[in-house]
Amino acid sequence: MNKTVYVRLKHRIQAKPNERITLNKIAKIIADEALISKMGDQIIHQIQSKDKTYVVIDVINVIEKIQSIDPSLDVQPVGPTQTIVEIQNHRKKFAPVLFFLVWLLLFVGSALTIMNFHEDVSMQRMHRNLYQFFTGNKIDKPLILQIPYSIGLGLGMVLFFNHVFKKKFNEEPSPLEVEIFNYQMDLDQYIAINENKESVKNDDD
Known part of the structure; x- marks a missing residue:
């Protein structure tokens, strides 16, 4: 099995309060299908009330999460090194x-x-x-x-x-x-x- 995993973080995403941010939501993954299905649903961050409006997820945290699944994986980050998560709190009504x-x-x-x-x-x-x-x-x-x-x-x-x-x-x-x-x-x-x-x-x- 090819142990190389290419990860490209998205620049910005939107999330709801208390939402669980999974790997496939913040990144594009290129690897064997078995690895993708195994890693895609891994939770990278849990939105909490203390997060307020924005959360920044660094590629280092993503690499650590992937290697915690399988330490032998060779993770190669490509593109942006951070993903900005914008938390969509209650929207104001149109006036x-x-x-x-x-x-x-x-x-x-x-x-x-x-x-x-x-x-x-x-x-x-x-x-x-x-x-x-x-x-x-x-x-x-x-x-x-x-x-x-x-x-x-x-x-x-x-x-x-x-x-x-x-x-x-x-x-x-x-x-x-x-x-x-x-x-x-x-x-x-x-x-x-x-x-x-x-x-x-x-x-x-």
């Missing part, structure tokens, strides 16, 4: 009033930002000058320029963020998705380092 207030705040704030930008760069005067340059006539409200400009502004934002509600135009991530991804990676890194510090502190105590 339509709060959603509407947040939406209204964002809408008004965005509108004011656009209007202040246009005022700073004298957009209305520029439209007047462009209309006078091309037609020779001077008017206060060159709607033939302002209406297409307003429509183009909205379409440009939709194309920039690559979203219409839940529909995407292509598979390319939007700048907002990239920023959210970078934020999530920084958050995960902070959680992993902070949880490890707490574990070391508890061991020292």
Whole structure:
């Protein structure tokens, strides 16, 4: 029997309170079928109330658990060295009033930002000058320029963020998705380092 076991930890998983985290839930295992069936249901961690929101499972703990089953196994970790377990406690119910207030705040704030930008760069005067340059006539409200400009502004934002509600135009991530991804990676890194510090502190105590 081949005694080599390849283990690739998942970067992040979600778990319920009091759930038992098994090996096949946090990792992808490559080995003989007999070994996989034997190790997959092994409990790596039991979620407890003291765990609060996050638990970080290190690959060392996984290797120790596997070798406790069979010390002769050659465990080869591949990929991430830690798995972040996010504990899903009671979710807050959807609040339509709060959603509407947040939406209204964002809408008004965005509108004011656009209007202040246009005022700073004298957009209305520029439209007047462009209309006078091309037609020779001077008017206060060159709607033939302002209406297409307003429509183009909205379409440009939709194309920039690559979203219409839940529909995407292509598979390319939007700048907002990239920023959210970078934020999530920084958050995960902070959680992993902070949880490890707490574990070391508890061991020292």
